[in-house]
Amino acid sequence: MREMHGYAGTILRVNLSTGTVSREPLSEDLVSGYIGGRGFGAHFIYREVPPGTDPLGPGNKLVVAAGPFSGVFLPSGAKTSFSAKSPATGLYGDSNIGGHLAGELKYAGYDAIIIEGRAQGPSYLFIEDDRVEIRPCEKLWGMGAIKTEKALKDELGDEFQIATIGPAGENMVVFASVNHDIGRQAGRCGMGAVMGSKNLKAIAVRGTKSVPVADMAGLRKVADEMFSALAANAALKVWQDQGLAQVTTWSNSIGALPTRNFRQNFYENAEALSGERMRSDIHVRDKACFACPMATGKYCRARHRGETVFLEGPEYETTALIGSNCALGSIEEVAYANYMCDELGLDTISGGSAVAFAMECFERGIITKEDTGGIEARFGSLDAFVEIVKLIAARKGIGEPLSRGVRAAAAAWGGGSEDFAIQVKGLEWSGYESRGAPSMMLAYMTCDIGAHHNRAWSITHDIAVGRNVIEGKAAKVIELQHVRPLFDCLGVCRLQWVELGLPLEYYARLYPAVTGRQETWDDLLVKSERIWNLVRAFGVRERADFGRADDQPPRRFYTEPVPDGPLAGSRITREDLDRLLDEYYDLRGWDRNGRPTAKTLERLGLGDVAAELLAKGRIS
Amino acid sequence: MKLDAERCTGCKLCQLVCSVVNFRENNPKKAGIRVVSRLFTDARYDVVVCDQCGVCIDACPVGAISMEDDVVRIDPNMCTNCGVCVETCPNGALFSHPDVDYPIKCVACGECARLCPRGVLDTLADVGKVAS
The missing domain is CATH 3.60.9.10 (Aldehyde ferredoxin oxidoreductase, N-terminal domain)
Incomplete structure (x- = not known):
């Protein structure tokens, strides 16, 4: 071979x-x-x-x-x-x-x-x-x-x-x-x-085998430059010290930190959840992924009710969704809750969101102590958090509907709770409240797997060009939706580029050195766009009614203004959301119902997919 | 050897670059150094690498190991891959690999020390200078 x-x-x-x-x-x-x-x-x-x-x-x-x-x-x-x-x-x-x-x-x-x-x-x-x-x-x-x-x-x-x-x-x-x-x-x-x-x-x-590369000398040259650039980067130290936990304070300062089930985007107690507090209060050792100088993993210790546990984390997403979103009081509480989720095998993003959703339902009387089996499911209670995630993992009591996600739980509990079930496509929203960040909002709405930030983390673009600006934001989201998932295709972490500013040119030079394929970064972006469209096509093939309705945020985000914090009073309108989506679909070569056209699929080398969807009458 | 494993983050870049430099391959198992996770028991990592103590020189039954410029070297042509040195090494710092017919050990090239993001291996850089 x-x-x-x-x-x-x-x-x-x-x-x-x-x-x-x-x-x-x-x-x-x-x-x-x-x-x-x-x-x-x-x-x-x-x-x-x-x-x-x-x-x-x-x-x-x-x-x-x-x-x-x-x-x-x-x-x-x-x-x-x-x-x-x-x-x-x-x-x-x-x-x-x-x-x-x-x-x-x-x-x-x-x-x-x-x-x-x-x-x-x-x-x-x-x-x-x-x-x-x-x-x-x-x-x-x-x-x-x-x-x-x-x-x-x-x-x-x-x-x-x-x-x-x-x-x-x-x-x-x-x-x-x-x-x-x-x-x-x-x-x-x-x-x-x-x-x-x-x-x-x-x-x-x-495994004990070797991974062959096309040009070892060329690879070593580029890799050496990358390792040297990282070592010389002034920002490396804070990443080594705090990892992604440092993001919490920043996110709070710009009005993006999910708080009390995304009602707020500013947490008055955020200082207690900061990266500095992680480092000073619970940090044990820095812990890296393979061949990574950043070592953003933070091995930590947490004590709760006489029990001492060790875990990796919490990083930003966990702190946001478990910490501020459930209004916990300290980074050590967040760490203990993080440990419980890790051992139970629950995503801390969706897990934190599910508990916050239950807490808001409890506060509003949509569920009561009778439903929770006696748990006082109040914001700020670590004990409640722990009891609820145990019920979720076991799929018992209120944990059963919650175990199917907040969209399903809202359908089960009613009472208007679907308005604050914070999800898109059935996937809970990750750590950036986006009423004051239209491109980030659009990124969550159109993310191919549901409400996840990492396909197009464009909130810095909103800050750079204007928090209320709508025009041009769709183009930025699409650009990032092709660049960022490319890292997931290449099997490499993107943080060295996103956070420490390693130019993309390095990765473009690595590709031919590793693979021997004389293709440019733009060539790779076309493949990334192909993959994006193939994933969209999966939804179109799956459901006759799949489309624009699947790209909507919860009503909370366009009906409730931000109540407090640096963005108090700001909100995004239903009309803004429609403009964002129209522009996005047009730029992608999709119809206004969010379905790729046959022409677009064919342009991307997915002619057989186009034929299949045309035959089903799903696209035109 | 005064390497400071307290600073190790477990990234294994040392193992990877060792295989790249000494075998021209991407293969952390073909390396003269190992990072061992002790997180579960001691909340730390260990770094296992030859300190050039020379105990293996006398143990080798065929005289394939010698000291050159303060670096212990195995002559692949003489080595019978009997494994005695691997078992004798007090640090467990000689490594067998299924595709290499002699034990792999540190030759003090210093590349791992140069690239280690945490300076765990600063002292090896000095050995490397002696070797070159």
């Missing part, structure tokens, strides 16, 4: 129902069309998961994929994408994870694993180079996600990189996470629930 530079060269396919393991050579079409990581996920999920498939049934597939930069000599080639049909949204979903898994997968000889079917009983996937086994693990079932990782490391050795689920994943909570390296999560879109639905408790990987 021809060596494919930048790739291990093999896709591993594991069918848990039949217990069969097979290997497929990586095809040139796949690599040139979809790069890797999220691109591989989108390709396989579109092609192999037909419409109507139950996301939590054996017909769904889970794609675990590294990218060409993963495990290669460059800063933080550490990203693994998990893709499947999402149980949270019923659409394509993916979430990526840092740590040390991506490189290890390639060292074992695989660019991706496609996991199919459902094991008869609790199992984990063991991979050590060519040896691949589906192993029973009855004794791990029910165990916390971090404890499971420790148990497997104790048994297999520290060199195994392990991804696990907790009880929430086993019980198929739709926002269950995949955990790795103690505190790294593929948190979004319920990838942990998909693992749980397959009776797959963990994946353990160790």
Whole structure:
């Protein structure tokens, strides 16, 4: 087989129902069309998961994929994408994870694993180079996600990189996470629930092989420049000290910090949740993903009611959604709540949002102590937070509707609660309240997996060009929706670019050195646009009524002005939202119902997808 | 060796660059250094690398190991890959790899020290200078 530079060269396919393991050579079409990581996920999920498939049934597939930069000599080639049909949204979903898994997968000889079917009983996937086994693990079932990782490391050795689920994943909570390296999560879109639905408790990987590259001398030159630039960066120290926890104070100062279920975007007690307080009060050790000088992971200790726990975090998103959004009182309280979510295997973003939603429903009398089983579900109560997430993970009491996400809980509880169920497409909103940031609002509305920030983190653009400006914002969102997911395809972290300003030119130079493919950054952006449209096409194929209605924020954001803080009084109107969407769809080459036109799909090399959707009468 | 593992963040860039420099490959298992996570038990990382103590020189049954310019070196042509040095090393700093027919150890090239983002390996840079 021809060596494919930048790739291990093999896709591993594991069918848990039949217990069969097979290997497929990586095809040139796949690599040139979809790069890797999220691109591989989108390709396989579109092609192999037909419409109507139950996301939590054996017909769904889970794609675990590294990218060409993963495990290669460059800063933080550490990203693994998990893709499947999402149980949270019923659409394509993916979430990526840092740590040390991506490189290890390639060292074992695989660019991706496609996991199919459902094991008869609790199992984990063991991979050590060519040896691949589906192993029973009855004794791990029910165990916390971090404890499971420790148990497997104790048994297999520290060199195994392990991804696990907790009880929430086993019980198929739709926002269950995949955990790795103690505190790294593929948190979004319920990838942990998909693992749980397959009776797959963990994946353990160790590899001893090399990842071939096209031009080692060229790669070393670029990588050396990148490592030197990072080392010389004056901002590196604060990232090493506080990681993403430093964002909390900034977010609060600009009126973006989700507070009390997104009623507010300014938290009066934010100082107690700051990165400085994390560092001074609970920090134990800095902890890095693979080959990363930033080391944004913060290993911390938290005490609560006589119990001492260790965890990685909290970082910004967790602090925002668990901390200010549930109005907790200290960074140590946030850390303890973070630990509970990690062990239970719950996404801290959706988990925090679900608890905040329950707290607001409780405050308004939509649910009562009778419903909560006696829990005083008040904002600010860590005890309430802990009790509620336990109920969610177990899917008992109020935890049952909440375990299906805030959209489903609002449908179950009524009372007007859908207006403040803060989600898009069924995925809870992450850490930027956006009434005063139209491009960020649009980014959340149009994010392909639901209300997630990282596809187009454009809030700095709103600040730069004007918080109330509407014109031109759609173009910026689209630009970022192509650039940022490209990192998820390449299998490399984007923080070194976003936060420390490493020019994109470095990544453009890395690509031919690693892969031998003489393609420009613009060529890669076309592939990213192709992937974006393929994901959109998945929704269009899935549901006859999929479209513009799926791109709407909750009513709270266009009916309630911001009550206090630096943006007090500001709001975004329904008309503004429509203008943003119209401009966005037009620029994308989609119709005004948010569906790609056949012409657009054909332009992107998705002619067969266009034909399929035309035949179904879904596009024109 | 006075390396300061207290500062290690576990990123393993040292392992990666070691394989790149000494084998021209991307493969952290083909490296003369290891980062070991002790987070679960001791909330820290360990860094395992040769301190050039030379205990393996006498242990080698075929005389394949020698000291050159303060650096302990294994002659791949003489080595029979019997594994005695690996077992003898007091630091556990000689590493077997399935595709390499002799144990891999630090040759004090200093590249890991140069790139370590936390200066864990400052002292190795000095050894590297001696070696070059």
